Amino acid sequence: xxxxxxxxxxxxxxxxxxxxxxxxxxxxxxxxxxxxxxxxxxxxxxxxxxxxxxxxxxxxxxxxxxxxxxxxxxxxxxxxxxxxxxxxxxxxxxxxxxxxxxxxxxxxxxxxxxxxxxxxxxxxxxxxxxxxxxxxxxxxxxxxxxxxxxxxxxxxxxxxxxxxxxxxxxxxxxxxxxxxxxxxxxxxxxxxxxxxxxxxxxxxxxxxxxxxxxxxxxxxxxxxxx
Numbered sequence: 001x002x003x004x005x006x007x008x009x010x011x012x013x014x015x016x017x018x019x020x021x022x023x024x025x026x027x028x029x030x031x032x033x034x035x036x037x038x039x040x041x042x043x044x045x046x047x048x049x050x051x052x053x054x055x056x057x058x059x060x061x062x063x064x065x066x067x068x069x070x071x072x073x074x075x076x077x078x079x080x081x082x083x084x085x086x087x088x089x090x091x092x093x094x095x096x097x098x099x100x101x102x103x104x105x106x107x108x109x110x111x112x113x114x115x116x117x118x119x120x121x122x123x124x125x126x127x128x129x130x131x132x133x134x135x136x137x138x139x140x141x142x143x144x145x146x147x148x149x150x151x152x153x154x155x156x157x158x159x160x161x162x163x164x165x166x167x168x169x170x171x172x173x174x175x176x177x178x179x180x181x182x183x184x185x186x187x188x189x190x191x192x193x194x195x196x197x198x199x200x201x202x203x204x205x206x207x208x209x210x211x212x213x214x215x216x217x218x219x220x221x222x223x224x225x226x
Contacts, residue, residue, distance in 0.1 A: 113143075124141070125177055144196045145195055149191070195220065
């Protein structure tokens with residue numbers, strides 16, 4: 001028997017050992033994969049999920065920051081516009097206060113005051129043109145009695161507690177009228193006879209504008225009740 005023939009069984013045995021070793025190693029690798037690679041893949045997936053969540057949070061934060069920046073920018077623009085508006089209003093107010101042009105002009109005729117007795121109420125009507133605006137006017141209504149003395153009408157219906165009257169709309173092309181009542185005082189020696197009344201209008205917000213005086217209007221002061 002040759003040496004090669006004698007070594008065949010030994011080679012078969014050696015090959016079986018190799019196969020067994022390979023099987024053992026393969027099993028070990030499979031076990032190692034099951035023990036290590038599987039959890040590592042799970043951990044890697046969780047890590048990737050965390051990274052994605054962080055990315056989404058960063059996107060949300062970036063969007064929130066962008067929106068906040070836009071809001072701040074809008075508020076800044078609004079504040080700037082308000083500041084500019086206040087400045088322009090102040091300039092207009094200063095220009096109005098420094099303007100000495102007439103604000104109101106009475107018409108030459110058409111006015112009336114009804115007759116009345118001391119302590120009684122009369123009605124009066126005035127016609128005017130409102131040339132420009134300058135706040136509410138201060139109004140004083142006066143009359144001269146039959147004996148020549150000057151008195152102020154009481155309880156003028158259009159006046160507030162501060163003596164301010166109605167602020168009429170501005171329209172230089174349109175004649176406007178106002179009608180109200182007032183009381184002839186029953187004191188200070190008001191005498192019956194032919195009276196003469198007028199109204200003086202001034203605008204406190206425009207101190208450079210002279211007071212405006214209406215034309216004189218005649219009416220009759222009747223004797224009072226005994």
